[in-house]
Amino acid sequence: xxxxxxxxxxxxxxxxxxxxxxxxxxxxxxxxxxxxxxxxxxxxxxxxxxxxxxxxxxxxxxxxxxxxxxxxxxxxxxxxxxxxxxxxxxxxxxxxxxxxxxxxxxxxxxxxxxxxxxxxxxxxxxxxxxxxxxxxxxxxxxxxxxxxxxxxxxxxxxxxxxxxxxxxxxxxxxxxxxxxxxxxxxxxxxxxxxxxxxxxxxxxxxxxxxxxxxxxxxxxxxxxxxxxxxxxxxxxxxxxxxxxxxxxxxxxxxxxxxxxxxxxxxxxxxxxxxxxxxxxxxxxxxxxxxxxxxxxxxxxxxxxxxxxxxxxxxxxxxxxxxxxxxxxxxxxxxxxxxxxxxxxxxxxxxxxxxxxxxxxxxxxxxxxxxxxxxxxxxxxxxxxxxxxxxxxxx
Amino acid sequence: xxxxxxxxxxxxxxxxxxxxxxxxxxxxxxxxxxxxxxxxxxxxxxxxxxxxxxxxxxxxxxxxxxxxxxxxxxxxxxxxxxxxxxxxxxxxxxxxxxxxxxxxxxxxxxxxxxxxxxxxxxxxxxxxxxxxxxxxxxxxxxxxxxxxxxxxxxxxxxxxxxxxxxxxxxxxxxxxxxxxxxxxxxxxxxxxxxxxxxxxxxxxxxxxxxxxxxxxxxxxxxxxxxxxxxxxxxxxxxxxxxxxxxxxxxxxxxxxxxxxxxxxxxxxxxxxxxxxxxxxxxxxxxxxxxxxxxxxxxxxxxxxxxxxxxxxxxxxxxxxxxxxxxxxxxxxxxxxxxxxxxxxxxxxxxxxxxxxxxxxxxxxxxxxxxxxxxxxxxxxxxxxxxxxxxxxxx
DNA sequence: TAAGTTTGTTTAATGGATTTACAAACATTC
DNA sequence: GAATGTTTGTAAATCCATTAAACAAACTTA
Numbered sequence: 001x002x003x004x005x006x007x008x009x010x011x012x013x014x015x016x017x018x019x020x021x022x023x024x025x026x027x028x029x030x031x032x033x034x035x036x037x038x039x040x041x042x043x044x045x046x047x048x049x050x051x052x053x054x055x056x057x058x059x060x061x062x063x064x065x066x067x068x069x070x071x072x073x074x075x076x077x078x079x080x081x082x083x084x085x086x087x088x089x090x091x092x093x094x095x096x097x098x099x100x101x102x103x104x105x106x107x108x109x110x111x112x113x114x115x116x117x118x119x120x121x122x123x124x125x126x127x128x129x130x131x132x133x134x135x136x137x138x139x140x141x142x143x144x145x146x147x148x149x150x151x152x153x154x155x156x157x158x159x160x161x162x163x164x165x166x167x168x169x170x171x172x173x174x175x176x177x178x179x180x181x182x183x184x185x186x187x188x189x190x191x192x193x194x195x196x197x198x199x200x201x202x203x204x205x206x207x208x209x210x211x212x213x214x215x216x217x218x219x220x221x222x223x224x225x226x227x228x229x230x231x232x233x234x235x236x237x238x239x240x241x242x243x244x245x246x247x248x249x250x251x252x253x254x255x256x257x258x259x260x261x262x263x264x265x266x267x268x269x270x271x272x273x274x275x276x277x278x279x280x281x282x283x284x285x286x287x288x289x290x291x292x293x294x295x296x297x298x299x300x301x302x303x304x305x306x307x308x309x310x311x312x313x314x315x316x317x318x319x320x321x322x323x324x325x326x327x328x329x330x331x332x333x334x335x336x337x338x339x340x341x342x343x344x345x346x347x348x349x350x351x352x353x354x355x356x357x358x359x360x361x362x363x364x365x366x367x368x369x370x371x372x373x374x375x376x377x378x379x380x381x382x383x384x385x386x387x388x389x390x391x392x393x394x
Numbered sequence: 395x396x397x398x399x400x401x402x403x404x405x406x407x408x409x410x411x412x413x414x415x416x417x418x419x420x421x422x423x424x425x426x427x428x429x430x431x432x433x434x435x436x437x438x439x440x441x442x443x444x445x446x447x448x449x450x451x452x453x454x455x456x457x458x459x460x461x462x463x464x465x466x467x468x469x470x471x472x473x474x475x476x477x478x479x480x481x482x483x484x485x486x487x488x489x490x491x492x493x494x495x496x497x498x499x500x501x502x503x504x505x506x507x508x509x510x511x512x513x514x515x516x517x518x519x520x521x522x523x524x525x526x527x528x529x530x531x532x533x534x535x536x537x538x539x540x541x542x543x544x545x546x547x548x549x550x551x552x553x554x555x556x557x558x559x560x561x562x563x564x565x566x567x568x569x570x571x572x573x574x575x576x577x578x579x580x581x582x583x584x585x586x587x588x589x590x591x592x593x594x595x596x597x598x599x600x601x602x603x604x605x606x607x608x609x610x611x612x613x614x615x616x617x618x619x620x621x622x623x624x625x626x627x628x629x630x631x632x633x634x635x636x637x638x639x640x641x642x643x644x645x646x647x648x649x650x651x652x653x654x655x656x657x658x659x660x661x662x663x664x665x666x667x668x669x670x671x672x673x674x675x676x677x678x679x680x681x682x683x684x685x686x687x688x689x690x691x692x693x694x695x696x697x698x699x700x701x702x703x704x705x706x707x708x709x710x711x712x713x714x715x716x717x718x719x720x721x722x723x724x725x726x727x728x729x730x731x732x733x734x735x736x737x738x739x740x741x742x743x744x745x746x747x748x749x750x751x752x753x754x755x756x757x758x759x760x761x762x763x764x765x766x767x768x769x770x771x772x773x774x775x776x777x778x779x780x781x782x783x784x785x786x787x788x
Numbered sequence: 789t790a791a792g793t794t795t796g797t798t799t800a801a802t803g804g805a806t807t808t809a810c811a812a813a814c815a816t817t818c
Numbered sequence: 819g820a821a822t823g824t825t826t827g828t829a830a831a832t833c834c835a836t837t838a839a840a841c842a843a844a845c846t847t848a
Binding site: 006007011040065 | 804805806807812813814815816
Binding site: 399423424435436438 | 792793794795796797798799804805806
């Protein structure tokens with residue numbers, strides 16, 4: 001109950017709607033926008049002119065007539081500025097520069113050894129500096145920086161806790177904003193991945209989706225009614241620590257029989273070590289190794305993948321029954337093995353889930369691969385930009 | 395992207411805000427509302443006058459001066475109309491009439507034998523007729539009827555499927571609206587319970603909460619950001635069919651090791667039958683029996699409750715870790731045994747859940763008991779009324 | 789009694805959207 | 819090719835909810 005209504009709000013709402021149609025239905029004419037939105041032609045004209053002035057849209061020439069004056073077609077000016085997305089991994093930093101439509105124009109990846117907080121931040125800054133250098137000329141320049149982190153943030157730009165980085169209470173947003181003078185958004189890596197898939201990947205036109213990032217552990221991002229759900233303390237994404245075996249083995253989190261003990265890279269490697277102890281003893285277990293063994297027809301490894309796929313399905317069923325999303329997207333390293341996981345996953349899914357919530361559900365593997373989080377980070381930056389330029393509500 | 399902005403919308407928003415303050419901070423003066431909302435005194439005055447005209451508020455006299463003219467205190471007129479809530483159970487129909495604040499003024503309960511759809515509907519109509527007869531005189535009369543059903547609805551007033559009633563595709567909203575000419579809202583019983591607890595019970599001032607109705611099975615209602623989450627096909631509430639034992643026994647739903655096989659009335663009775671086969675053979679298992687045995691210090695029964703409490707905790711942990719709500723409310727028949735369930739439930743909860751999401755979490759048993767669903771149904775009716783009278787947004 | 793405060797209304801100004809009117813550009817038809 | 823009707827986009831007038839400013843009434847305090 002904070003936001004009261006006034007003329008300013010009305011304009012913001014309508015401008016946001018008009019821009020939405022220009023972004024998603026382009027090329028489009030003023031008349032058609034008026035028709036689709038219910039706003040009058042005069043209102044649309046006036047708002048479009050403001051968008052033209054602020055370089056967020058431009059006229060692309062006339063379109064086909066349908067029996068009268070030719071319409072002037074409008075296009076979203078996606079190169080009016082660029083968003084910088086960062087995926088801050090445990091051993092790497094991945095950066096992507098996108099235009100305002102989220103289309104990548106520059107990519108960059110560096111390893112970092114993650115020794116001390118200060119060093120990692122220095123690496124991060126160097127990486128950002130490099131991307132700024134590479135950015136094309138544009139009206140708005142770099143409009144924002146989104147950073148996905150392997151930990152939890154407080155929603156105010158602090159990294160509360162990132163165990164694998166060894167970080168606690170780092171005011172990362174402040175640090176980067178002070179350094180570059182550019183708006184910064186921080187969020188969990190799985191949340192970023194969820195937004196990435198929703199905006200640019202397998203989650204488009206889904207309003208309720210769950211993104212599951214299966215790597216060493218299992219993280220997740222939940223989108224409800226089109227908006228990221230962060231939980232009541234910014235901590236919604238630990239579906240990996242949902243127990244699927246109440247008397248199962250103890251997890252490092254304290255719970256028993258956690259999903260990620262059965263369906264994660266770690267789970268896979270552990271079984272693989274046991275299986276291959278004889279003929280491949282001592283070899284470091286890696287995804288590439290297992291994938292090539294499977295390609296070569298190694299039955300034991302193929303069965304291994306099938307087993308992990310089965311357990312993936314068991315957890316997915318819990319999400320389906322409890323949550324009834326319209327889409328579930330599996331991402332992370334393990335998604336690279338989609339080919340070997342899918343059949344058994346679908347089988348246990350179809351055998352176990354309730355028919356009603358399964359009806360309109362789609363389960364898919366990530367379309368963006370390892371880039372979903374970094375592209376989601378770009379989306380954070382873009383959203384923030386549109387809110388701050390008052391062409392978006394809330 | 396449907397709702398465009400215009401002056402009408404602005405007024406609706408502000409009127410809704412003003413009414414909100416009158417409802418929740420009464421008695422309150424115009425000046426204080428202006429101060430709290432940021433609206434000008436003139437705007438507040440004008441909106442309040444409209445609310446007075448429509449009988450939704452009234453002036454209660456002057457309040458204490460704080461060094462100037464005495465303020466005129468405003469009160470929400472909670473008896474301007476009455477809401478009728480119905481809990482359509484499998485063997486009973488419970489009806490409650492409340493004022494616009496959700497305070498009960500009439501209650502009624504009948505048994506029905508649930509033989510045929512037509513008969514049940516006839517019973518329902520008779521029940522509604524009786525409550526209408528009992529309703530006090532008021533400006534608006536019965537402002538709406540909310541009905542909670544043990545099944546799923548399509549959000550458009552159809553009961554899609556209610557297995558325990560034997561219903562499928564019954565256009566219940568249409569039927570009741572045609573009969574009485576009063577607006578009707580239909581929703582799942584667990585959803586109604588969640589709303590009931592949020593508005594009037596243990597869930598007040600919680601924005602993200604999960605209500606778990608533990609009866610014969612386990613149903614649930616999820617409230618996110620203050621709004622009911624119905625899932626993508628109106629079917630979000632089957633947390634009872636989340637597996638907590640991937641290789642556990644087969645459930646009637648097709649899944650294995652479902653939560654409700656371990657933590658429900660049925661689970662309790664089944665274990666109780668095994669336990670008491672010797673000394674109480676043949677006795678019909680009922681909650682009252684077990685509760686009185688526990689009160690008498692029967693150790694076996696006390697252990698039984700503790701075990702069910704433990705499994706309740708196992709499932710609750712999954713909700714905490716995956717969902718991070720700020721409140722979890724346990725309702726339904728089994729909540730009557732709160733005293734015997736709580737210790738073991740809390741124990742497994744605290745031993746198993748992640749510390750971060752547990753931090754701000756409260757787990758409580760229902761405050762409304764068997765009345766949560768029926769009061770939630772009233773809340774549905776009241777909300778719909780306020781939307782239709784344009785003193786509420788969306 | 790005088791001065792200052794608080795409350796709630798009145799009046800004029802503001803700035804959005806809508807309504808109505810209209811000119812330009814175009815396709816179609818005879 | 820001229821007449822007709824359609825479509826597009828702009829302009830002017832009007833509408834209306836909020837804001838800002840002024841004010842009167844009611845009250846406390848010194």
